[in-house]
Amino acid sequence: MQAANVFISTADPASLPEGPGRARVAVKDLLDVEGMVTTGGGRILPSVPAARDAAVVARVRAAGAVFVGKTHLDEFAFDVTGDNAHYGPLAHPLDPARIPGGSSGGSAVAVALGLCDWAIGTDTAGSVRIPAALCGLAGVKPTAGLVPTAGVFPLSRTLDTVGPIARDVATAARALRTMADLPSCPPPARPPRLAVPAGWVDGLDDAAARMWEAVSAGLPEIPFPAWERFMGPFQHIVYAEAAAQHKRWLDTRPGDYGPGTLANLRAGLAVGAVDYLAALSERTRLAGEVDRALDGVDALLLPATCCVAPLRTDGDVRERLGRFTSPFSVTGHPAVVVPAPDPGPLPLGVQLVSRRGSDASLLQVAEHLERAWQRD
Template structure:
């Protein structure tokens, strides 16, 4: 894709609200959109908020510098949920990111602009960040591929942080092959996912998960997991609570000061979240850090002998803009694998209605093998 073609598509779909700022780059690509938590030289990094200094970044973040050296052009900075602290991308400062499949619905968050840009062909692929599901949720709701690599795989230097122990960067792409190439460019590591056939994969689903899905999501979930064996995982409530405690405590350490210094410049939902985050006791945070290590070991043991675990990405399809949505409806299936740091690929599953995404969870550090599994399932589901 040429940057001129990308710019034309961005203009054509301006009502979706996918971008916060644009660059003036002119190149034959690959054209990449970057979530506005990552520094791009000459662009202000807003993190979707107005509380951060409006000073253009003096240099590219390492991940951006790396993809530029590989010949990529950065078309602009994508919109997101404020401070990357929410799952809908309804942004009070830069506008709602609307779902490409239904403009009355949200794109998901927090990397909503990146997912929408990919879904509408505004770029070849996009950079997103993920702390509790921020790549996987919008990928699921917008019908694109999202990759949360094993935590630590991609350098997060030059990124506005949420949780220094759980923040990750990864690609959103129209298909698995593009996602593989994008991850190669983001890391500088050559990947060679093994060629697999869907019928030979050892896939498994978590026992007791999937009973709380809305009807459209449940229909897809039942169809794609029919006949698959079930295994016992660590308790999901325990996984969610541990991850939430860590993220809240670390987000408060980074952004909690805005509650007292500039409360009127925060969106209402983020302001209330940060107020709550500031009350997390240190002792609970320390216990959660220990528990995260235990959970990582338990999940690794549960996945032994299997190629991948299939898990719903969200409980619901994309909600309507402005509709009250409990955060857990969108995050309770993604947060568990943030706390353990395992790699996850979200794939669009066959659906006759709004997009439904399914997470494929792989072995810790087994990103390459997981991408091979994802490619095989992508072929089978098309």
């Protein structure tokens, strides 16, 4: 595919320090990078270079990384398709007629095309995990709060997380260790205990169904809160918090938003305080229920998406892409997408979820599965 719209802006090659072993990192254009303008994928924010790095960018820079550019995203991260009314559509790296997913689609495509070693994305509903899965990459949504969000333009302050996208889990794990202070975790002494949430997996396309049958064979099902219960709290929290963030511009500059983003933000204005507060309470209840359901399990296994990368003409695919990812954004649990084994013409991903704060051990489980699938 053409790489022209992967980057919203690129670093000056003359400013890039050289040195062996220095990771080339791309940054979603929702995070501040000193000396570069942060657009958020929109036309609202001031066209003024950032005075300082976002906290996580500063950590990565201190570790010796070289930043190669700011990547394409859905406007203000409020979608999962990779289409942007201001900067154009983003094409899938294997088939330009298909979408790569979003909102961190530019970060995923940059990795898939070899334009960087790994990339930073944000994930509020699956925005790291969805494009990672559709592009055949590894992606990590850490436990909420593990990676600092200072200097990241918010979509939902409650649910926003920052995580890496890489070609494989080992690289993603190294990236997350650079981005956050992960506790040490000894190698597992036994194979991981995996399970599937009862009643969750249906509505898959043919390719996803074949993949899921192969990777889930023999795994036990465990009782789990129905996935539909997570949708109401997710929508009320994200839409209300996004609308609050943009309220001053919605009042004064509505014409500067793309139509889809404007509709989403206006829907957020209609969320009442009672519904918003009830959603926060339900979020707490659901998080506790998920913790209890995961007792005795090292990781929950799920498809990352219901389908391979959709055609751009497929209409509204948001539910098919985000059904399995947004619940764990609501609860704050860590999740890792591993490229599925034996991919067909288009890749798919498998999502692993574990208890809050168990990011290091979850990544070890993900690496274990990736190695096992590569040997088979």
